[in-house]
Amino acid sequence: MVKQERAARTRHALIQAAATVFAEEGFVTASLSTISRRAGVSNGALHFHFANKHLLAEAVEAGAAEAVRRITEAAQARQGGSSLQSVVDATHELMGSLAHDSVVRAGFGLAGDLARRREPSPRTQWQHWVEDVLRRAEHGGALAHGVSAADGARVIVAATAGLEVLGGQDASWLSRQTVTGFWEVLLPRLADRRDLDALVSAGSQHPPAVPPR
Amino acid sequence: MVKQERAARTRHALIQAAATVFAEEGFVTASLSTISRRAGVSNGALHFHFANKHLLAEAVEAGAAEAVRRITEAAQARQGGSSLQSVVDATHELMGSLAHDSVVRAGFGLAGDLARRREPSPRTQWQHWVEDVLRRAEHGGALAHGVSAADGARVIVAATAGLEVLGGQDASWLSRQTVTGFWEVLLPRLADRRDLDALVSAGSQHPPAVPPR
Numbered sequence: 075m076v077k078q079e080r081a082a083r084t085r086h087a088l089i090q091a092a093a094t095v096f097a098e099e100g101f102v103t104a105s106l107s108t109i110s111r112r113a114g115v116s117n118g119a120l121h122f123h124f125a126n127k128h129l130l131a132e133a134v135e136a137g138a139a140e141a142v143r144r145i146t147e148a149a150q151a152r153q154g155g156s157s158l159q160s161v162v163d164a165t166h167e168l169m170g171s172l173a174h175d176s177v178v179r180a181g182f183g184l185a186g187d188l189a190r191r192r193e194p195s196p197r198t199q200w201q202h203w204v205e206d207v208l209r210r211a212e213h214g215g216a217l218a219h220g221v222s223a224a225d226g227a228r229v230i231v232a233a234t235a236g237l238e239v240l241g242g243q244d245a246s247w248l249s250r251q252t253v254t255g256f257w258e259v260l261l262p263r264l265a266d267r268r269d270l271d272a273l274v275s276a277g278s279q280h281p282p283a284v285p286p287r
Numbered sequence: 288m289v290k291q292e293r294a295a296r297t298r299h300a301l302i303q304a305a306a307t308v309f310a311e312e313g314f315v316t317a318s319l320s321t322i323s324r325r326a327g328v329s330n331g332a333l334h335f336h337f338a339n340k341h342l343l344a345e346a347v348e349a350g351a352a353e354a355v356r357r358i359t360e361a362a363q364a365r366q367g368g369s370s371l372q373s374v375v376d377a378t379h380e381l382m383g384s385l386a387h388d389s390v391v392r393a394g395f396g397l398a399g400d401l402a403r404r405r406e407p408s409p410r411t412q413w414q415h416w417v418e419d420v421l422r423r424a425e426h427g428g429a430l431a432h433g434v435s436a437a438d439g440a441r442v443i444v445a446a447t448a449g450l451e452v453l454g455g456q457d458a459s460w461l462s463r464q465t466v467t468g469f470w471e472v473l474l475p476r477l478a479d480r481r482d483l484d485a486l487v488s489a490g491s492q493h494p495p496a497v498p499p500r
Contacts, residue, residue: 100400102315187313197453220475225468229446232460232469236449239399240410247445255438256445262433263476 085123087113089137092130093180097242101131101187131184138181138196141171146203152278156210158265159273162257165234166250166277168200172238173248182238197238201231216266226264233260250276298336300326302350305343306393310455314344314400344397351394351409354384359416365491369423371478372486375470378447379463379490381413385451386461395451410451414444429479439477446473463489 091113095104106127110120124130145167146160153160171178178196185195205227212223233256241248257275265273304326308317319340323333337343358380359373366373384391391409398408418440425436446469454461470488478486 100313100315102313221472222468225472228465229469229472232449232453233442233446234449235453236445236447236451238449239452240445240448242399252441255435256442259434259438259442259476260472263472 081123084113084115084119085133087115088120088123088130089133089177093134093137093176096131096134096180097176097183101127101184106130134177135181135184135196137177139194139199141175141178141181142168142196142199142203145171146200150207155207156214156216157207158211158216158261158269159278161204161207161230162261162273162275163277163279164203165230165257166253166279168234169237169241169248169253170250172241173245179242183242197235200234201227204230204234216269218264218266221264229260253277294336297326297328297332298346300328301333301336301343302346302390306347306350306389309344309347309393310389310396314340314397319343347390348394348397348409350390352407352412354388354391354394355381355409355412355416358384359413363420368420369427369429370420371424371429371474371482372491374417374420374443375474375486375488376490376492377416378443378470379466379492381447382450382454382461382466383463385454386458392455396455399452410448413447414440417443417447429482431477431479434477442473466490 088109091109092104095109095112099108104127106120107117109130110117113120124133146164149160149164149167153163168178172182173179181196185197205223208217208223208227208230211217217223217226237247237252237256246252254276261273261275262270301322305317305322308322308325312321317340319333320330322343323330326333337346359377362373362377362380366376381391385395386392395409398410418436421430421436421440421443424430430436430439450460450465450469459465467489474486474488475483
């Protein structure tokens with residue numbers, strides 16, 4: 075393994091370990107020696123990569139921001155930037171990442187940590203994307219009559235923030251079933267009636283049920 | 288002032304001060320001396336009332352739990368225990384308390400604090416009440432066709448948890464306008480069509496607009 079590759083692996087291991095420790099203990103309580111031990115590297119190696127705990131937290135937040143960017147861009151590339159289906163798909167992907175990816179979970183959690191609050195957080199990034207898609211959907215006639223893009227976006231952003239926070243204590247809030255139920259309640263109210271049949275609450279990427287033989 | 292009354296006032300001031308300091312600094316960072324200074328009492332007086340920080344946090348959480356109980360009971364007494372209007376009214380009251388009452392805000396926040404997680408939290412208490420009302424509404428035919436009490440309750444609980452958390456950084460999430468917009472999106476989907484005209488998204492206790500002269 076060349077030197078550069080080894081350094082990248084150590085850095086990656088440190089970010090993963092920091093995410094796990096932040097999620098378990100919170101930012102304030104987490105100690106650098108717990109993080110380096112968890113990553114299987116020396117304190118010296120940690121300090122070579124990250125001079126302090128705030129820089130580690132920034133790397134974790136950047137990882138979560140990168141995941142939000144990847145998820146929203148992929149949903150938008152598949153479904154278009156004015157389609158409610160892109161928001162449905164991205165919500166499923168984001169909740170799945172919050173459930174299974176400790177860097178995403180910790181990155182969102184740090185945004186709520188009093189010692190770490192700063193803008194833009196992954197939450198704000200998600201909010202702006204949802205607002206943009208809803209505005210374009212409204213402009214393109216894809217929203218139901220009597221629903222404004224602003225009110226629709228606020229309900230989606232509030233509910234996904236709630237699922238994120240409640241999911242930290244009970245993972246069932248992040249399950250595909252819960253997210254599907256959320257969209258089953260919301261889509262008939264948000265979407266133009268003509269689009270409703272084509273919209274999939276379970277997400278368009280959900281593997282289809284096995285057809286009957 | 289008799290001795291007992293003075294003790295009750297000191298205890299009240301300590302709980303208020305603890306709520307403010309927990310909300311500003313988080314539970315882990317908050318120091319007992321900051322709290323006693325904020326309450327305008329000596330360290331000795333603090334220790335007379337609360338042997339440690341966890342007992343202070345418990346008193347703050349109990350204050351928030353008491354507010355949830357008071358709010359939900361009042362809404363239910365006015366509107367009945369199977370009425371969506373009672374949930375609408377209680378949501379407005381709860382968000383108002385989160386915005387203006389530091390004990391309620393801190394009590395909810397402590398439930399999300401890693402160092403303090405325990406059941407039942409004010410969030411769980413709120414969740415159980417919403418689930419109960421929605422179940423009774425479903426039973427009484429007050430829910431729209433095609434919406435289950437479970438899915439409806441999950442959307443309400445997730446969205447209110449989201450408003451609570453987002454409201455900690457930007458109070459506009461807790462405003463009457465935001466909560467009204469949330470119910471304007473949700474009520475037409477949740478409520479039986481026959482009840483819809485009678486339901487008030489802004490809350491039945493909202494002071495009516497000044498009539499034109």
